[in-house]
Amino acid sequence: MRNFTFLSVIAACSFLMFSFTPASNTLKFKNEINEFDNILNVKTTIVFGTIDAASINSFYKKYPKLKKYQKDVEDLYKKKDYNTIWYDDKSVSEFGALLYHKVSLLEDQGINAEMPYMDLVDDVFNENVTNKLPKADTELLLSNMYVFYASNVYSGVDPQTLKSIGWFLPTKTISYDRILDSLMGDPNRLNKDENLLFSQYYKLQNVLQRYRNIEKNGLWKKIEIDEANYKELKPLDSGKVVQQIRERLFVVGDLKEDSKSQYYDQEMMDAVLKYKKRYGLKLNYTFTKEQIDQMNEPISNRIRTIMLNMERCRWIPTKLAKADEYVMVNIPSFRLIYVKDGKYDLVSDVFVGTRMTETVIFSGNIDRIVFSPYWYVPASIIKNELKLKMAEDKNYLADHNMEWNGGSVRQKPGPNNSLGLVKFMFPNPNDIYLHDTPAKSLFDFEKRTFSHGCINVRDAKKLALEILKDNPDWPVDKINDAMSGEKETTCMLKNKIPIYIGYFTAWVTDDGEIGFYPDVYDRDKQLDKLLYGDSVALK
Helix, strand or coil, X not given: CCCCCHHHHHHHHHHHHHHCCCHHHXXXXXXXXXXXXXXXXXXXXXXXXXXXXXXXXXXXXXCHHHHHHXXXXXXXXXXXXXXXXXXXXXXXXXXXXXXXXXXXXXXXXXCCCCCCCHHHHHHHCCCCCCCCCCHHXXXXXXXXXXXXXXXXXXXXXXXXXXXXXXXXXXXXCCCHHHHHHHHHHCHHHHCCCCCCCCHHHHHHHXXXXXXXXXXXXXXXXXXXXXXXXXCCECCCCECHHHHHHHHHHHHCCCCCCCCCCCECXXXXXXXXXXXXXXXXXXXXXXXXXXXXXXXXXXXXXXXHHHHHHHHHHHHCCHHXXXXXXXXXXXXXXXXEXXXXXXXXXXXXXXXXXXXXXCCCEEEEEEEEEEECCCEECCHHHHHHHHHHHHHHCCCHHHHCCEEEXXXXXXXXXXXCCCCCCEEEECCCCCCCCEECCCCHHHHHCCCCEEECCCEEECCHHHHHHHHHCCCCCXXXXXXXXXXXXXXXXXXXXXXXXXXXXXXXXXXECCCCCEEECCCCCCHHHHHHHHHHXXXXXXX
């Protein structure tokens, strides 16, 4: 435990009371100061006020493990006219101490990383260390600490690496100089700033803390069953396993109270539905062995899943979620949302590409809706599937309402068309779009990976109606006529609608409930290996 003077505590608290107007924020920061033992007392008197390029070059020869941050640090000092950043008149600034505190608690951000030479940074804030570093070294170490923190928390994996792992959604660019100015102007942003991080990030962060507390307190207990003789658990059943499941449902928040009853009653039935909804499971009251096995996955897996999805949130430009209108598809949850004026206007189930024909993670702009569409059969399907079927059955095309069209094959409009009665187009090199489907029974499956890459929407007609409901040129009657299946009709949208096809295996709703979804394309495993290497990877 570090020892610091009483005067430093007074100085720290005075600074916080002056800087943060809301009482709740003031109290929060006072508590943080107490937590890290008032490290704001740093008594390094200085006389210098600038850092030159030669000092920077010399620093990286002395501390080569920080070389990757050199360009960003150089840019910082150029923007600051080579003035020192981390010192006030006589000591390391209070903001520098607050940032150090945040770096020491990086695990709260879902990050497993440590800055090189962090032991030397620790010494800067340890009053008991008398043999201090040269002041220029301290200044530059703190600048590297800032870039290390900002790059890990606000940026994450670099854009080139993201492309290499198949993430083609827009990525954000950050300015370390502007971020530093905003943080120093309002240090409360170190706790939360939705201009820097996608709001979902903070929701996941809150759940991460909750799940770590569950792990710390040993509340994630294994549900013991007779593996050989287990039968599906149903309402009105009783036994110890019911009591164990009830306890777990209480621990994760699906039950408000744990009655410790061994009887599968109505209260537990309601909680089971909440649990299954959060995991994207079919909504019924039975509990299969597979679902028990899922409950028995180590809580460390759930924690790592949350961390991986926090990392994905770092890549998302915050402006995306602030758009007035957009469509978002989350592949692992098999769900589409249409957002208008900041509200969920429509939520629909979808099914996506198989492992052989994965739906690509990217974005586009919906520019038109096509009613009663033709389906132009992709050349790969003609080659790999259709030719064989035509060879076996000469009437195959006619029987399936298909026809030759200039050397290719297309399916004519109609209720049995593979695209259903409406499709939503957003030009892209992957030839992916949203569309209706006649195969409605496929939505009854929990894991819905059936398509050749396009996104099949259960409520496609409702989506069209919602998008066009304020368009006087497209009243409901006209839309119904256009969807009669008789001829293809195109509606060009006056305003293009952004669409984002993403991949989140954990997602927190506005009311704080977290959903966990299957890693259908093994992208969690890929990202886990990229971030953590061989350290405790997901199983």
